Amino acid sequence: MKQYCNHIGLISGNAEMLVKFYTEKLGFKENGARLIPASLMKQLFGLNCECQMTKLVLGEIVLEIFNPGGIDISLRTEDTSGLNHWGLNVLDKESFCRDLAGKGVEIIKAPYKDRYIYFIKDPEGNRIEVFD
Numbered sequence: 685m686k687q688y689c690n691h692i693g694l695i696s697g698n699a700e701m702l703v704k705f706y707t708e709k710l711g712f713k714e715n716g717a718r719l720i721p722a723s724l725m726k727q728l729f730g731l732n733c734e735c736q737m738t739k740l741v742l743g744e745i746v747l748e749i750f751n752p753g754g755i756d757i758s759l760r761t762e763d764t765s766g767l768n769h770w771g772l773n774v775l776d777k778e779s780f781c782r783d784l785a786g787k788g789v790e791i792i793k794a795p796y797k798d799r800y801i802y803f804i805k806d807p808e809g810n811r812i813e814v815f816d
Contacts, residue, residue: 691739692745692746692748693747693750694748694808694810695735695750695757696749696751696808697757697808698807698808699749702749702806702807702808706740706747706806708787709789710772711742712740712742712747713741714739714740715741716739717738719734719735719736719737720735720737721734722734722735725752732755733752733755735753736750737749737751745772769812771814772815773815773816774816775816777802777814777815777816780814781793781802781814789804789805790804792805792811801813802814
């Protein structure tokens with residue numbers, strides 16, 4: 685059996701803003717939405733509210749953006765443990781990041797050995813490492 689990542693889920697304080705970022709800046713397409721009941725959200729994520737989940741797709745990459753309506757969630761901090769980034773393969777990471785910078789996306793470019801490591805940040809600070 686082939687192993688692969690099925691999807692990435694992001695709980696958002698401003699889901700509309702994240703959906704707009706991923707569709708307009710990175711080219712994801714909306715692929716449906718559904719309401720997740722409060723009882724299931726409580727069991728899975730400890731959030732006692734119903735939640736709108738929007739599915740976004742780019743090739744084989746699937747993002748689920750969760751909007752916990754009525755709950756104030758704290759934003760990611762630099763000193764947190766747990767998931768802190770995911771990786772995205774593109775054809776040419778330098779031109780890809782240059783194009784995104786022209787669209788106002790924050791780019792992190794760090795020298796490492798004989799190359800550069802590139803990250804982009806979405807509006808809520810989720811980091812995406814860019815590979816080619």
